[in-house]
Amino acid sequence: MNVPAPNTPVAGSEDRAPAVRAMFNDIAPKYDTANRVLSLGLDQWWRRRAIKALGESRTGVVLDLCAGTLDLSRMLIDEGATRVIAADFAEDMLASGSHKFTDVDPIEIMCADARELPIEDNSVDGIICGFGLRNVPELHRALAECARVLRPGGTIVVLDFFQPIGFIPRLLQGTYNRLIVPTVGGIITGFGDAYRYLNQSIDAFYTADEFASQLHDVGIEAKAHSMFPPVAHMIEGQLRNG
Numbered sequence: 001m002n003v004p005a006p007n008t009p010v011a012g013s014e015d016r017a018p019a020v021r022a023m024f025n026d027i028a029p030k031y032d033t034a035n036r037v038l039s040l041g042l043d044q045w046w047r048r049r050a051i052k053a054l055g056e057s058r059t060g061v062v063l064d065l066c067a068g069t070l071d072l073s074r075m076l077i078d079e080g081a082t083r084v085i086a087a088d089f090a091e092d093m094l095a096s097g098s099h100k101f102t103d104v105d106p107i108e109i110m111c112a113d114a115r116e117l118p119i120e121d122n123s124v125d126g127i128i129c130g131f132g133l134r135n136v137p138e139l140h141r142a143l144a145e146c147a148r149v150l151r152p153g154g155t156i157v158v159l160d161f162f163q164p165i166g167f168i169p170r171l172l173q174g175t176y177n178r179l180i181v182p183t184v185g186g187i188i189t190g191f192g193d194a195y196r197y198l199n200q201s202i203d204a205f206y207t208a209d210e211f212a213s214q215l216h217d218v219g220i221e222a223k224a225h226s227m228f229p230p231v232a233h234m235i236e237g238q239l240r241n242g
Contacts, residue, residue: 008023008193008196009135009197010200011197011200011204012200012204014137014138016137017089017136017137020090020135021089021090023191023197024068024090024093024135024194025090025092025093026191026194027185027189027194028069028090028092028095028096029096030188030190031068031069031096031189032071032096032097034185034188034189034195037184037188038180038184038185042229043071043131044071046130046159046227046232046234047071047072047159049227049234050072050128050130050159050234051072051075051076051128053155053157053234053236054126054128054155055155057125057126057154057155058076058079058080058081059079059080059082060081060083060125060126061081061082061085061123061125061126062076062081062084062085062124062125062127062128063084063085063087063117063119063124063126063127063128063149063150064076064084064085064086064128064129065114065127065128065129065133065142065146066088066114066129066130066132066133066135066136067086067087067093067097067132068088068090068130068131069093069094069097070086070094070097070098070100070101071097071100071130072128072130073086073097073107073109074097074101076128077101077105077106081106082106083106083107083108084106084107084108085107085108085110085119086108086110087111087112087117087119088111088112088132089111089112089114090111091111094109094111114133114136114142114145115136115141115145116141116145117145117148117149119149120149121149122148122150122152123149124149124150124151124154125151125154125155126150126154126155126156127146127149127150127154127155127156127157128156128157129158130159130160131159131160131161132160133158133160134160134161134162134202134205135201140217140218143214143215143217143218143220144218146220147218147219150220150239151239152239152240152241153238153239153241154238154239155236155238156215156222156235156236156237156238156239157234157235157236158211158235159227159234159235160205160232160233160235161173161198161202161205161231162202162206162207162208162210162224162233163202163203163205163206163207163210164202164231166230168230169230169231172229172230172231173230173231174199176231177198177199177202181195181196181199182195182196182198182199185198208226208233208235209224211224211235212224212235215235215237219239219240220237220238220240221237221238222235222236223235223236223237
């Protein structure tokens with residue numbers, strides 16, 4: 001039965017944070033399954049590419065921002081990260097992914113808002129975020145926090161679905177997100193409204209180049225790369241030295 005998610009967020013709304021948190025907590029138990037099915041496994045390939053783009057930073061202290069069910073955190077540890085800080089404000093998402101780790105894994109899991117991180121200045125070598133910042137209101141605050149906690153010269157990689165440009169990307173992403181994602185996501189999780197929000201959140205978000213410009217405003221030099229298929233982008237950036 002497809003039960004409408006309570007308090008489904010309104011894409012682009014500046015006060016949507018509580019509804020976004022409730023939505024992700026609702027879909028947390030089936031989130032990984034939905035991702036694998038909806039992306040035909042491409043989500044894991046995208047994540048591996050994003051980690052590779054961190055370069056040498058991936059073997060240092062890395063912040064997994066909007067960590068969700070901790071897929072990226074697990075991959076970072078497998079890639080040799082000295083320490084991973086996994087932060088997300090949806091506690092049930094983090095709990096759903098906690099089984100991926102043992103007591104000896106170098107990970108700190110924290111329930112925290114991307115707009116106000118309980119992390120010291122200049123304390124992480126790299127930041128990675130997979131499909132999360134699109135859901136953060138007051139995005140400028142979250143990006144300023146990234147610049148604050150990242151060490152000068154450190155690397156940030158953001159993987160997300162940005163507003164598409166061009167006829168073919170718009171057609172592919174629009175058709176898939178409007179027709180397939182809510183239907184399949186609703187069947188798997190029981191919350192079709194949450195997956196309708198996905199499409200709306202893309203329409204209300206930046207293009208990849210506009211997002212890179214937002215990073216530039218907080219001192220991070222960034223560039224965008226289109227992924228395959230052209231429905232996702234990866235943003236790579238480095239914090240300027242001084």
